[in-house]
Amino acid sequence: MAARNPGQEFDITTGAVCVYASRVADCVRALKKVGGSHIPIASVATGFPTGQVPLKTRLEEIRLAVDDGASEIDIVINRAYALSGNWKGVYDEVRLMREACGEAHMKTILATGELGSMTNVYKASLVCMMAGADFIKTSTGKEGVNATIPVALVMVRAIREYYHKTGYKVGFKPAGGIRSAKDACLWLALMKEELGDEWLQPHLFRIGASSLLTDIERQIFHFVTGRYAAAHELPMA
Structure with a gap:
């Protein structure tokens, strides 16, 4: 790591701040106060985490979040459609959500721990990409099983196949259960x-x-001190 000059700042920020749709406006105001207006605000819309609300309500929640200042929207797919093999239903809903997002970036959460099989994970990945997802995401973080390497391998190979066939690059986000820096290195590899x-890069991986x-x-x-910190020494702990 290069020595840091006095006054030098590293251009490192979180990829986005993620909040419920009802808190987007509060988040916009809070970030503005601390000079963080450049940090994207992501909203978990569409009845997060289960998505078990009427489609009309889910679409309206997306529109409200975007109007309040969210530049990224995290949606959840209809797991009942996926488990019953109604892939057209999944496609149609995700397509409508893509339209509701407008210019906002859309991450599609597959909730892989609830899809039942790797075949369903693969199909869900392809269907969501065809419907316009900018990212596909493993989990809400609320399922019993969240991001795992075997599931990720299926998803990223679906991304690779989709890119080879269409030339369009879709991003990937593992979420849930990733707790250590060593784990992060595994995902990077x-x-x-x-x-x-x-x-x-962050426009394709979070x-x-x-x-x-x-x-x-x-x-x-x-790295800086040569010792590990006690819990009370770390603000996030």
């Missing part, structure tokens, strides 16, 4: 090996880092 260096952030802070503390 997966992306590099399967999709290449470009997919290591990690759900709510639990991970504390360990990253611990590792930086160790």
